[in-house]
Amino acid sequence: MFVALSILCVVASVFAPAPPGGVKEVDPTDPNAQAAADFAVAEISAQSKAVNPYVRTSFEGTQQVVSGLKYDLTIKVAESSTCSKTDELSLDLCTVDMTTIHYFHAIVFWQSWKSPAYTLSEFNEVPPSDEEAKFQSFLSGNTRTYTNDVKQYEMKLMTFQDNLKSIQQLQANEQGTAQYGINEFSDISAQEFLSTRAMANGFPESDVELPMAPKLSTNIPTSVDWREKNVVTPVKNQGSCGSCWAFSTTGNIEGQWAIHKGKLVSLSEQELVDCDKVDHGCQGGLPSNAYKQIMALGGLETEAEYGYKAADGKCHFEKSEVAVNINGSLTISTDEDQMAAWLASYGPISIGINAAAMQHYLGGIADPWTIFCLPSHLDHGVLIVGYGQDGSKPFWIIKNSWGASWGEKGYYRIIRGKGKCGLNRMPTSATVA
Template sequence: MAPWLQLLSLLGLLPGAVAAPAQPQAASFQAWGPPSPELLAPTRFALDMFNRGRAAGTRAVLGLVRGRVRRAGQGSLFSLEATLEEPPCNDPTVCRLPASKKTLLCSFEVLDELGKHVLLRKDCGPVDTKVPGLGEPKAAGEPKSAFIQGSMISSLSQPHPDSRNETFSSVLSLLNEDPLPQDLPVKMASIFKNFVITYNRTYESKEEARWRLSVFVNNMVRAQKIQALDRGTAQYGVTKFSDLTEEEFRTIYLNPLLREEPGNKMKQAKSVGDLAPPEWDWRSKGAVTKVKDQGMCGSCWAFSVTGNVEGQWFLNQGTLLSLSEQELLDCDKMDKACMGGLPSNAYSAIKNLGGLETEDDYSYRGHMQACSFSAEKAKVYINDSVELSQNEQKLAAWLAKRGPISVAINAFGMQFYRHGISRPLRPLCSPWLIDHAVLLVGYGNRSDIPFWAIKNSWGTDWGEKGYYYLHRGSGACGVNTMASSAVVD
């Protein structure tokens, strides 16, 4: 295994979940016990990665294991749960956890591809060993992702309450209460306070606020790592998603169906045959509606498709209409509303329903309702849909001539994206792991760096006024793997 892949694994930056691109087959979790022959090699690898860098005498040893495996092509994905025993340790310079927490419950995901192992996920926390047989290990105490014991922490701030903002004051008081660590850095506390004010955050309890603070600090460390490894000009940091765990963010805002189901088969689009102009932007040509917000709903697929259809209708009929995503959430029975969907299915649903209503007539609610589509109110129809080339030069030429394109990407790093051109390392943003549908509206160059201009659906208070800029020409984040368009005659 390449040393830099091991480095990425140790940094915890490789994606937390993976699925094979073609009908993976997964077994159920085996019973707890010593690792079976099938799980032995990936379990040993995960343990080695956990212990890497630990001094002799502080390394954990393996307890009980259970796991399952998915296979596709020449790859296997192992999902493992294991108990690890840490030896007693009283030296805070080498101990990662206090001496009282010696037994850990860990979740690992290990990819075995062509005989090489890559650690995709490592998540460990203290476990209650009194559970009989460890049939269902339970975390004890704080949530397992809480980690305010990291090297980034140095001293607790003593902020002054600001009576002008109740949310601000409540968080300030929490920052000064036990059992918050007494070495929280002044800078991090200040950043968190600004985040709470900017995004008007309120939390249900003091415990929730403490937990969100720990998640926030964790996310800032992660954003710094992503920043250090990005090869573009993107800047990562505080966003409106900074108090969400990675799992919460994926569950609420992303779309796992994009990598799990094939969807309806579409015919291949005919090549436009022209060379792509040096740059193009449909926003300046009136073919793109304002940035929308999908809210706490995994409906990106619907926004990607309506954005494409809006552009196709404008180019072929001369009118730009903001179309209804809610109609697709309610009436597209092939997809799963806020649980995700596929553009190819959505095109078929639009065609079978008889068109799309406008946003004004069928407004967005961000959750599934009973279908209330009215054919009489439909303002836009489509005749068909097509799959586009994976060649980015041909995609650019097609976009410049035919309009904005629905695409799907791996959303790695987007939780913390602020501005600039993103170009993550390929193992971090694998095209195997696409999980978010968006809209290509243009392309160009900034300081000689080629980019795609991408309309997102997380509101204008994210990214560059709602837009994301991704490196063009390198297949970054799988941007070229699921490009499609409606056909309007």
């Protein structure tokens, strides 16, 4: 009963009208409040040194009945990119540049019996919130098309703010040495990120059963890095296409071909996106399926011959242009010691991983809590190219396909030996005769 009464008291206090002469929150949909805000913006704009006029994008504050109405407002404005102060146009027709936002605190009085009815009593520029300042800094370093669309800008700002919270959670609970922070993906929601840079629904089911790799001796070097042996091509970028599985596949075959044939060749992911009829192009696929499809097609063309488009397309595979072929594929043990032994002996390994903790990664050895990247949900295909140890932390070196500006120049280091993020659940490789 006491709890119920407490809740009722809180609700009543929120919705209770202000007492006579009291201060209440302004309603941003109230035409009179909007007119007060617009009057303030026009006056501030006229006095500013900006070449182009300010346009109001939002406002908040309070109002109070005094001799008329007193509005105490914080107003967010942006400079117009299409209008000048001398244009006799409604500012509603002006396009804004949301990279030029300013915040002003303004006090406006409305007295209907006077002319003009509105008076700007005082104003001063105030700094944006810390989060919006970070967002503005982010926009200055990343080209975005929504900076002249107020509604989309505000939506992206909200996403950015949500991502800052995720970054804080990841960093606070990180068990390794990884650093998380703002990067080129910081204005993309987790759902959008996984649907375009990974596979939001995880890897598709497959009936393909690959033969198992033989068990190997684990008497191996303390570190291996195939990048140093000229069997790994430069980091690529899959863009907004869920083709990570194709990059994982080609990366593995590039390594196998270089090791067995002595020639490193950058291979075509687009051929797999377009011509692999078992997998689903930009909607996801499996390396185990892709190996079989490559053998059925007759091989892979080079990146130069069959360039990447980051979109599903019509197959234009030319068998006469084949640069590389494979003669089989196999599954590697899920035991990470065996994985390391196989990698040391035979080359880079195609794997699946849960990418949920990767979006905000900047560098270091990642060891996120399991709840942040469940091993049971693999949604991203990548390539293990090496392993090592930093103090007491053994790690894998993973080549990603999000471009060289992400992570450690396109690479991801993650703790080895814990099955972290499911990285040991789907290791495979093609074989080259």
